[in-house]
Amino acid sequence: MQFLEKEIQQYAHLVCSTLLDFEIHPLPGTFEESPTDTVSGCVQITGKWNGSIMLSLPSALVNILTEKMFSLEPGKASIDDKKDAVGELINMIGGNIKALLPDPSILSVPLLALEGHSLQFPCTKMVTHCQFDCQGKPFAISLFERTETPFKKRLKSRLKLPI
Amino acid sequence: MENIGLYMHSPVISINHDATLVDFIQKLNDAQVDYLIVKKQDDYIGIVTNTDFMRKALGKRLNPKSTKVSDIMSRPLLTLDISASKAQAQQFFRKNKIEHAPVTEQNQIVGMLLLNDTVKKVINPKLIDPFLETTVLALQGFMTEVTPGDPIEDENLPGEITAIIKLSDHTQNVEITIALNVPEEVSAIIYKNIFGEDPKGIKDICNLIAELSNIIGGNIKEKIGDHHIDIMELIYFENMDPKEAKIHFELDLPTTIVGSGQRIFGEEKANAAKVIIPFFGEKNPMFFLTLIFQEIQ
Numbered sequence: 001m002q003f004l005e006k007e008i009q010q011y012a013h014l015v016c017s018t019l020l021d022f023e024i025h026p027l028p029g030t031f032e033e034s035p036t037d038t039v040s041g042c043v044q045i046t047g048k049w050n051g052s053i054m055l056s057l058p059s060a061l062v063n064i065l066t067e068k069m070f071s072l073e074p075g076k077a078s079i080d081d082k083k084d085a086v087g088e089l090i091n092m093i094g095g096n097i098k099a100l101l102p103d104p105s106i107l108s109v110p111l112l113a114l115e116g117h118s119l120q121f122p123c124t125k126m127v128t129h130c131q132f133d134c135q136g137k138p139f140a141i142s143l144f145e146r147t148e149t150p151f152k153k154r155l156k157s158r159l160k161l162p163i
Numbered sequence: 164m165e166n167i168g169l170y171m172h173s174p175v176i177s178i179n180h181d182a183t184l185v186d187f188i189q190k191l192n193d194a195q196v197d198y199l200i201v202k203k204q205d206d207y208i209g210i211v212t213n214t215d216f217m218r219k220a221l222g223k224r225l226n227p228k229s230t231k232v233s234d235i236m237s238r239p240l241l242t243l244d245i246s247a248s249k250a251q252a253q254q255f256f257r258k259n260k261i262e263h264a265p266v267t268e269q270n271q272i273v274g275m276l277l278l279n280d281t282v283k284k285v286i287n288p289k290l291i292d293p294f295l296e297t298t299v300l301a302l303q304g305f306m307t308e309v310t311p312g313d314p315i316e317d318e319n320l321p322g323e324i325t326a327i328i329k330l331s332d333h334t335q336n337v338e339i340t341i342a343l344n345v346p347e348e349v350s351a352i353i354y355k356n357i358f359g360e361d362p363k364g365i366k367d368i369c370n371l372i373a374e375l376s377n378i379i380g381g382n383i384k385e386k387i388g389d390h391h392i393d394i395m396e397l398i399y400f401e402n403m404d405p406k407e408a409k410i411h412f413e414l415d416l417p418t419t420i421v422g423s424g425q426r427i428f429g430e431e432k433a434n435a436a437k438v439i440i441p442f443f444g445e446k447n448p449m450f451f452l453t454l455i456f457q458e459i460q
Contacts, residue, residue, distance in 0.1 A: 151374070
């Protein structure tokens with residue numbers, strides 16, 4: 001079992017069912033990001049526990065979720081609507097996960113990467129990856145925890161200034 | 164105290180209430196603005212912005228040839244008195260969740276104020292200098308010499324890698340976002356300067372630029388202690404008591420965004436103060452440093 005895997009699954013289910021009235025189901029395996037078709041949002045948690053939570057969704061699912069969230073007709077979701085929807089979802093999921101982590105901790109505002117862009121978390125390692133099915137489409141929530149990466153150690157040995 | 168009369172636009176550009184959306188777009192383009200005040204005879208009765216057009220007309224697929232501006236205008240027309248201060252105007256915009264307001268003097272509309280007019284604050288160069296110095300030093304540590312240029316307006320930055328790190332104080336609700344936008348090719352040069360070899364992939368490059376932002380953020384945190392009042396006044400538009408202006412910044416983790424045609428989404432509010440500074444190598448801009456000072460909630 002991965003770190004907080006069960007809790008993340010429960011919270012994702014809770015958020016999707018209460019906010020969107022959608023049922024979701026855990027899927028085995030890893031969500032495959034498409035360079036041109038994935039929308040990602042993340043929030044950071046800083047404090048006693050430090051890391052990031054990322055939500056990754058295919059564009060088609062973003063459209064469905066946005067239309068449902070804002071009661072829009074199919075095809076009517078604007079980019080701003082989509083940004084708002086993904087931001088709201090990751091914010092809610094992040095808020096729930098934060099409550100499970102040691103206090104004091106702070107949740108950041110969401111950062112989003114739309115199609116053609118991807119988010120990376122360089123000073124971290126992925127500790128949890130949960131894939132789900134929603135409306136026949138996969139999406140994922142991943143947790144990245146701050147760590148001293150091998151790259152940082154290598155960099156430290158090369159630099160003139162301390163880091 | 165300065166009032167908003169100094170910042171307003173005049174004369175007010177208006178359109179007749181029974182004009183069509185085709186007329187609206189034409190006038191918008193001719194006047195190079197993103198709003199028009201709607202007039203019925205001698206009265207101003209509403210406002211139509213570009214956003215209204217996008218959401219209410221395009222979003223609902225209304226026919227622009229037959230739809231009147233009065234069908235999509237926002238009303239009532241919320242106005243600001245010319246005696247209001249910038250801070251009061253800011254609060255007004257924030258409270259009413261609008262970005263455009265006519266300015267009145269003795270109950271007559273005399274101009275137009277936009278949210279951006281109230282937040283286009285000139286960031287004091289003495290506040291930017293520590294960021295520039297820290298960036299130059301960090302790059303020297305990365306065995307790369309750079310020189311800062313003059314701030315630029317164009318927000319479409321050419322780099323494929325953007326590392327974002329934030330300094331935040333959740334008690335004072337203030338945040339400084341530091342974003343480094345670096346072309347992949349430049350990142351590879353810096354990488355080679357340090358390691359003597361090419362990066363093995365995008366992950367190496369992201370790691371490098373993220374660590375660079377981390378170093379800049381960490382060092383600037385120590386350097387900006389003398390500028391807390393400037394930062395608070397910049398963000399809150401108010402004269403601050405030095406005791407109340409004390410900030411304790413925490414440094415977040417860096418995140419990188421990979422992809423061309425970069426803009427940072429979810430980072431910048433309408434009332435943020437922002438500056439983009441290019442850094443030059445021997446000749447061409449090597450990368451861009453974006454600083455965003457803003458309130459967080």
